[in-house]
Amino acid sequence: MHKITLDISTSPHLVKGLSTDTIMKHVVYALLPAAAFGVYAFGLNALLVMMATSVGAVLTEHLLCKYSKKESTIGDYSALLTGLLLGMTLPPNFPLWMALFGSVVSIGLGKFIFGGLGNNVFNPALVGRAFLQATFPVAITTWYNAFAPDRFYNVSSSVLAFPFMQPKVDAISGATPLSALKFDGVMTTANDLAFGFINGSTGETSALFIVIGGIYLGWKKMLNWRIPISILLTAFLLSGIMYLIDPTKYPTPFFTLFAGGLMLGAVFMATDMVGSPITSMGLWVYGILIGTLVVIIRLWGGLPEGVMYAILLGNAATPHIDNLIKQRVYGTSKKIAS
């Protein structure tokens, strides 16, 4: 036998085969049905906004890596995921330059400043959206009507608005189910909500496709089911209690589940592994906290929607939840913080 060179590695010599970039890639795949429905419902505008945020996020990550003389990390798909998620939380007729701005903030201030993937405290897409909400409150609450007949060939003037010019508000803009309820007291039917025949952000309107994406990820073990289940269950129970107390004033629990960004947030935003607790028990606490905050903000807050702030607050609580939930080490009575 001739002399051969052997590879040396330390045990274990087997790996499970799941990889961080694969997880990120599959989350992007799982978002695609809901995103595609958004394009179907809102047309070209929605497509352009999502493309702007995706390209913006990936480019920002690449340039920031280059700037700090590190190897580019766009290959782990997390920047693309952040960009796509941000685009899906924006109104379909959102000005492109604002969307791009938001994606730069998402990656730059939401992720890179903390040290990149794995170190961010908050969900980067929501940091970008919170920035946009604070900076452009009118544009982010101006809703384009779904299923407009000219949606596949007509690009809204607001989308192509020139930077730092106040965009002209389209005459045909409509209300979302949440704003219709909050400001006009109008209820949307459950059927329209579940299938997405409503106005809203591009990616949040079809609960059905969001749930399908979530089930796919759960089945692939790339999403911890405890998070969406605990958030949705908490929101359902709390709003159900309120509805039973006063059905004329409060929406039904089904409305709470399917209206606005709760589905998208519970399935794709709160489940960001980096910003959620590490133990199973911690995840339940985190989910219940977010579900409770959503109901409180929606029912008593000044805004119609509360999912974004609820998740950001949940992210902020995560290190503390990890400190509180302790596990007992085998063979000891000592409990260590996670």
Add this chain to the structure above:
Amino acid sequence: MDLFGIYKNTFKHGIHPPENKDETKGMPIKQFPFAPVLIIPMTQHIGAPAQIIVREGQEVYRGQLIAKQASYVSVPIHSPVSGTVRKIAPVPTISGSKAMGVSIEAFPFSEQNVYEGTGINPENSSPEEILTAIQDAGIVGLGGAAFPTHVKLKVPEGKRCDYLILNGIECEPYLTTDHRVMLEQGDDIFMGIRYLLKVTGAKEVIIGIESNKKDAAIHLDKIKPADLPVKIQVVPVKYPQGSEKMLITATLGKEVPSGGLPIDIHVVTVNIATTAEIGRLLPHGRGIQERVITITGPAVKKKGNYLIPIGTPLRYVLDYVGIHGEIAEVYMGGPMMGVAVSDLDISITKGTSGILVFSKEHLPDNEKVYPCIKCGACVDACPISLNPSKLGILAKFESYDLMVNDYNLMDCFECGSCSYVCPSHIPLVQYFRLSKSRHKRKIALHQNTSHA
């Protein structure tokens, strides 16, 4: 037999790697031929190296003592072959460093009959006599750790042993040696149990077997002598159930205290193949000169379970079984805790439970390491409920004191479950091994300076 209560007790967390046992589990143990020259290193066990008592040019019988134990934690070594001692010189070992070794050239036409000593039987011997006989037979734990068995079996003054637990778990993927031993050497196992009961004073024997070896459990239950207090317990398949602590938790529902030994909760555990070896060797006063090894892996042509003489050169073993393509990695032991071989000139030792061979095309590409995304997979895998994610981060900052004091690093027994599940491919166990050795070195330095 407890076939249906299999979900009664289990340890927390753990993982389910692909078993890969189907190819060899049905293959009966085959005698391996003698290599022309066998090379026997003196460091085959944990403890002091054995002291060579033969000289170059001397003729030895198969089974004759060639090295004696150097101290209490040490065992003698017997010649695996009848032949002539050709060389006494340092030889390569699995650890990478060299150790003194004896090279024996086999007699070409010898019958290779085994040298017999004076046997003892369990009924008329005292526990001390049996312990001495176990040490004299050169027996070490055959599961892979190679710790001298007589040391492990000695119940310390003031402690008592209630349960003797025999480890037939074999949770490492690919390995099927214990499975074959249980199917083919049942009588030796029960003979061994008689010695072990006498030594430990245990009242009850539990044989723990994973449910992927139900045939072995049923077979042992069938041939079990009526006078022995043996219970066979089938437990669900889960890695690392074969570790001593996890096995005790799975079978008895008790935990071994941190930093303690099983005897602290009145338990002694012994590997099933070691038990069979005791039962086979002690009645004849023989020494251990061969062992069962699973040779498998995608690159091996003649996969199987072989009875291989100790000291057989690895190169000879690989030549005999045949290899597809070019060898890329060879592991001694299982894929989860086994050691990668750096030199094909090493030889089979008492602790070798498996030889796994992979060629280039069967190995995953070098996996890229990503930052920890706090997915919690390692937290859900760790059988002793440590937080590998946190420990990994602390290791990067070299916060060894924090790792040891606040996060119980020293309880980690390096099963590798965390590294296995990590999607970011962070070599967590490697970090922990390094951190533990750094910590130990620091403690040793501290002690030295305070004595001076």
